[in-house]
Amino acid sequence: MEHTADGSLPQPLTPTASERQWAALAHLSALVLALMTSWIAGAAGVLAAVVVYMIKRDDSPFASAHAREAINFNLSMFIYACVATAIGIALVGATVLTLGLGLLVTLPAGLVLVLAIAAIAVAWLVCSIVATIKAWNGEEYRYPFTIRLL
Template sequence: MNATTQSLSTTSPTSSERQWAAGAHLAALLLALCTSWIAGAAGMLGAGMVYLVKRDDSAFAAEHAREAFNFNLSMFIYACIAVAVAVALVGATVLTLGLGIILTAPAGLLLLLAVAAIAVLWLACSIIATVKAWNGEHYRYPLTLRLLR
């Protein structure tokens, strides 16, 4: 446990800090929903703005904003990978003059199931994180690439 984590765990966040922390998750969620799940860049923008505003004032709010940013960035990267796989599957079908559909159709269905699972995970985790922040608790998103530290 480092000094930052110790100071975060020993002090209770103020009401304002909890609101900013919850706002980071909520802004990321609402902006991403308004622009579609695939365009998760808007979610990064919402969380990133809160991070830039509160990073020097509140360690609690900055931690939550950083988590929301990293999670939305991760979801955006996963969406880009899914699009690339979909393009490859369509390309394989076209290059084989349609005969490749025997292999690409089941792979495409698996890809759709994976995208749906990621979308549900994204929505559920964003709501859970907002509630945890509002309650003054720490939260770590699953499957997150923590690029912003």
């Protein structure tokens, strides 16, 4: 990191009210669109954050960073939902293929899968709300459980 003329580290610029609003909009619009289209079809949440990113990427490093975070997080949650769906289908398939005898194995695994999906959904909701509040307050935020693609 570059030092200023007096040898100290430069202080980060405080984002403007407009930048904070755009950053919060990236998280909030992703949350709202994902909820409106159901959690499994949460790709709409990615689309909402992409729109904010495309609009602000050259104007505001703060807003574009938050939009990138929202894109990565919502895309990660969508990937996790797809994996959980595939596992669920495999469990049902294993039960059917074994004529119900596999239920001894697939039922406990299915219950664990349902609990994992519920935990992911709650984490997604809570983290999205926290990110929106942090952006509104002009603070940086890094989502947990995120695959960094952008």
